[in-house]
Amino acid sequence: MLGNLWRLCWRALFLREDAYEEMRDTPGPFGRGLLFIILLGAIVAAIGVVGASLEWATTPDMGQLGQAVMQSWMKGPWVQDMPPEALSYVQQTFDTTFNVMKNFTPNPVMGLANIVLNPVGLIIAWLVYGLLAHLFARLLGGQGRLEQTYGTTALAVSPVALNVFKVLPYVQIGGLALWGTVCNYLAIKSAHQLSPARAFWATVLPFVVLFLLFIIVALLGALIFGAFFASLVQGGMQ
């Protein structure tokens, strides 16, 4: 079963429509899709630990780097003209900046955590996108069942497999999201046996909906935070 899944992954990755059709017609496509995503996400993340560790081994500690930069900065001629409050503010800013940078530097622990986090993230994205794509595909005249949509769109995650190149440090794997979108188009087209134009819209519309939802949530968040801070300021004044 696993061997067959990898062969399907290889063919789906290289945009072979027969791979998506095979997944559509296979018994229990949802379960197979879920297993495929868990395995792919975990294996790719495990391989990525090597690259992340090598990057960590050649990156200076952000705390030490911050100290070195601050000490060097304090030797500049500008320091003489600065009031002590301003110097203290600069020190705080340096500390905050390098503390934030610490979170973005690669490290083996984060790499190991990704063995769990990566499949979880992929599964959430797959469940949300699959559901929206299924709704739009059905609205556009699609014939597929929900489990077939999930089965084929799970295969569309295949480009993630190219993250195996992350065994090398400092590598940037570009274009995977776009490649994944093209795979999703084939997945929806196969699952619902739609025409190319309808399959295109069923692929793109979930992204439009998600983008609009993001805008609405961001606006609501800004409004709520704005109201919260306004009440804080008013409370402080009283």
Place this chain on the structure above:
Amino acid sequence: MSEIFRLWKGALTFDTPTFTALSESGDAFRKGFMVLLLVGLLVGLVNGGVQLAQTLSYGSATGEMQAVLGQIEQGMQQGFSIARQYGAEIDPQVEAMISENLKYGFKIAEDAAKVPTPLPWPWGSIFEFLGSTASVPFAWLSSLVLYGIFVHIFARALGGQASVGQFFGSIALARAPHLISVLHFIPCVGPLLGVLAAIWGFLIYIKATAVSQRFGYGRALVAFLLPLIVLFLLLALFVLFMVIVISLTSAGQG
């Protein structure tokens, strides 16, 4: 491997049977991607290798940083000199102030470069070389897929018949001439060869589009240009809209 070489050679010589066979092979995208991957890795390997050799010649992390900073300073001096040649008046006091601040900025960068890492210099540079080499084909791939999606949509609207795999596999061959970019490190000649590769690649793109979509070169060229034209028109509309809004706002205020 021999199949990849045959594809690469056929693409360079605009050999129609090569494009037709690829398109009809049923595994077009894998084959086209392999050509792109190998050419990209070779280009990354040679150009990255030249850069790595230069980095190793600096002897230490501080030496490497000093060399980089020296290049920046030289570039700035050249900038001032060119600006003066074109009649710009640069206040010597301002120039001195910039130079002095730059000197302190360089000192900070040098001190930062001295902070130790678990693995000593030059491992960081070696790893960056490996990473940048492997990144080249994926950088090419992302631009190819991004623009290719729009070309494919327009090609289908113009009567094209290629499947997604056939089209992307065929246009991946447009990267075949970029193998001459392995000579990019040669001053003057390298960038010129890059231009030559870009023109050659464009012609292969048109050929690949025409053969895979099964229509003429005229329609292939239109399909290639339409995304650019639409983007230009959208930008023009946006600018026009902004001009109208700004004019109306200023008229209202007046």
